[in-house]
Amino acid sequence: KQEVTQIPAALSVPEGENLVLNCSFTDSAIYNLQWFRQDPGKGLTSLLLIQSSQREQTSGRLNASLDKSSGRSTLYIAASQPGDSATYLCAVTDNDMRFGAGTRLTVKP
Amino acid sequence: DAGVIQSPRHEVTEMGQEVTLRCKPISGHNSLFWYRQTMMRGLELLIYFNNNVPIDDSGMPEDRFSAKMPNASFSTLKIQPSEPRDSAVYFCASSLGARGHQYGYTFGSGTRLTVV
Numbered sequence: 001k002q003e004v005t006q007i008p009a010a011l012s013v014p015e016g017e018n019l020v021l022n023c024s025f026t027d028s029a030i031y032n033l034q035w036f037r038q039d040p041g042k043g044l045t046s047l048l049l050i051q052s053s054q055r056e057q058t059s060g061r062l063n064a065s066l067d068k069s070s071g072r073s074t075l076y077i078a079a080s081q082p083g084d085s086a087t088y089l090c091a092v093t094d095n096d097m098r099f100g101a102g103t104r105l106t107v108k109p
Numbered sequence: 110d111a112g113v114i115q116s117p118r119h120e121v122t123e124m125g126q127e128v129t130l131r132c133k134p135i136s137g138h139n140s141l142f143w144y145r146q147t148m149m150r151g152l153e154l155l156i157y158f159n160n161n162v163p164i165d166d167s168g169m170p171e172d173r174f175s176a177k178m179p180n181a182s183f184s185t186l187k188i189q190p191s192e193p194r195d196s197a198v199y200f201c202a203s204s205l206g207a208r209g210h211q212y213g214y215t216f217g218s219g220t221r222l223t224v225v
Contacts, residue, residue, distance in 0.1 A: 031209075031211070034214065041221075042218065042219075043216050043217055043219045044200065044202075045216075046215065091152075093213070096157070096165070097202075097208070097209060097214055100151075101151050
């Protein structure tokens, strides 16, 4: 059964820093990997979707990479802002979409 | 597009009562998923519909839970009778194609259920 792990569980950084969130998964036979953002008490907002044949996707200050063979993905956030504070969830799709537990990010002004 | 629409946003009910959660997927999406999110267990898939047909309900916790999709634009998740341990946020998601293999998932804003 696919297991998805996110490290660290929580991260606090000063505004302006570049940061990396990590996601690992146990079964490399996936269709895609999706990064979501969840604000407290809110739903999930899709940030980036990487197909299994792709290596990375970029949107604004966000860049997500995928290394299927090693079962890893990273979400890079450049020049972090207080508005980036949220929980970031990684999800892989094989037969189902399986979620990691998330990384709670706090960006301090 | 208005996205995936869920109602109600919040529901507080007494133990033993019936609860019905509603979802309207994105128009044209043919896969629909119900998830439950708790602090202890994170996001768990409850049931998956494709073309209005339940394909995988292995995540439905027990017989008190049932889900229907009478047409392509509406689904319900019912809990009868409800128990305090059912308190969670319930999310509906939809995708184009089978299981979001190609286009990923779009989530609704969720229904926060509290059973007292």
